[in-house]
Amino acid sequence: MxxxxxxxxxxxxxxxxxxxxxxxxxxxxxxxxxxxxxxxxxxxxxxxxxxxxxxxxxxxxxxxxxxxxxxxxxxxxxxxxxxxxxxLGLVFQDYALFPHMTIAKNIAFGLPRGVDTAGRVKAVLEQVGLSDYAGAYPHELSGGQQQRVALARALAPExxxxxxxxxxxxxxxxxxxxxxxxxxxxxxxxxxxxxxxxxxxxxxxxxxxxxxxxxxxxxxxxxxxxxxxxxxxxxxxxxFFGDVNRLSGRVSGGAVDTPLGVFDANGLPEGGAAQVVIRPEALALSGEGSGAVQVKVLASRMLGRTSLIHLCTCQTTGQELHLHARMPGRYLPDEGAMQSVKLDRSQVFVFPAEGAT
Missing domain, CATH: 3.40.50.300 (P-loop containing nucleotide triphosphate hydrolases)
Incomplete structure (x- = not known):
């Protein structure tokens, strides 16, 4: 679709x-x-x-x-x-450059007759920022430069x-x-x-x-x-677009009840098995207050632009439900600390169980 x-x-x-x-x-x-x-x-x-x-x-x-x-x-x-x-132009995973040919000859290879070969090679080398490498051989270039040569060769026939x-x-x-x-x-x-x-x-x-x-x-x-x-x-x-938390449940009264809250079942059949998919960035954590949902910190890791916090609901629900939260910047609560969760429901999705695996 x-x-x-x-x-x-x-x-x-x-x-x-x-x-x-x-x-x-x-x-x-x-x-x-x-x-x-x-x-x-x-x-x-x-x-x-x-x-x-x-x-x-x-x-x-x-x-x-x-x-x-x-x-x-x-x-x-x-x-x-x-x-x-x-x-059409083809760019393969291994670039498929001819090792015995210069960069210029690699690009010219396969150009149709009647084309201004020298002019076209010069133009595409300028386009990919490799004008100074026309006489070089593939083994003399870095991987990134070889990739650009492969792209130039694909572009050459327009x-x-x-x-x-x-x-x-x-x-x-x-x-x-x-x-x-x-x-x-x-x-x-x-x-x-x-x-x-x-x-x-x-x-x-x-x-x-x-x-x-x-x-x-x-x-x-x-x-x-x-x-x-x-x-x-x-x-x-x-x-497929990143790590997600998956929670299982059944539809009751048009909703799915989970340790992180109750979510609209979006028309799924009553009594049917459902899976609630929650992105880690949907979990906003705070060490203050006593929010409706409390989770225990298992580990915290700084990943650069974000921090990844490993959590569980075992202390508050008795279930061994492990979760990931992703917070912007540096956020590293201590192992064993309790955290309140505020959920961004726009990043929570409910699907039939068979469609969420």
Missing amino acids: SDLAPKTPVLQLTGVHHSYGDTPAVRGLDLSVGAGEVVCLLGPSGCGKTTALRIAAGLEPVRAGSVELDGVIVTRPGEIMPPENRN PRIILMDEPFSGLDARLRESVRDRTLHILKRSKSAVLMVTHDAEEAMHMADRIVVMRQGHVEQDGTPDSLYLRPVNGFVAG
Whole structure:
């Protein structure tokens, strides 16, 4: 389901099915990417996101459905247009640079005849900030620089769409942040449609105009980063965007009663099993007063911009319910201290039990 109407599609996958032997990989996938739009396929390993990207690239066939580029069908059962005829750029996880070629020759490789090769190579090297490295070889560059070369090579033919498979996964955390930020600005200036695969929710939120969350070969939710974070359709989507607290209960009188309070069941059937999903930042802690909910501190850890506090309700409810709270800045109550909880209910979600696992 999507909460955002896509722009005029450059890439359109409709009802796509694909299997490896008897194992389904993609099941009934519908996906659109518009001009100038960055769409991220997000999900755990084995969910079908890389297979979907390879189908879009023309590297995998389909058993059912179709792929269109600019309204032209390029893949359907029994027919597949090869990648080199699709006017697309590919950026792989390992960058796939030729070690025996200079950076300039790596970028020029694959440019169509009739193109001003030297001019185009110079232009894209300037675009990615590597003008001084045209004569260097891949092994002489850092991982972040190699990633930018791979991006420059993908941009060189001025493709209508760029496909990126986990492009930042080989970089260390600090470098990854700076490289992906620069990459986003480059992609936006290019006006190309972009489809990117990642398993990192924070990366998807940083890069994407839309995120498509996949599980077991199909789409769980499709929407803007803020809509998926604030209005997840189930506990799987909610939990994919960071640590969550999960509380179980049953619907009684249209509500679910938990140690942290009573929550509207949102129309779930009476007597049915439910799961309440609460983000750690929804728990605001205070050592003062005697709030309606009291929790015991098990451990406190400073994480930089936030503090993570491990809690339990064991002393007040007799239940071994362990919780996490995330507080801004430095907040490190002593182990064993009692804390009052004030809950931000906009970050509390109630789902059927089977949909929250």
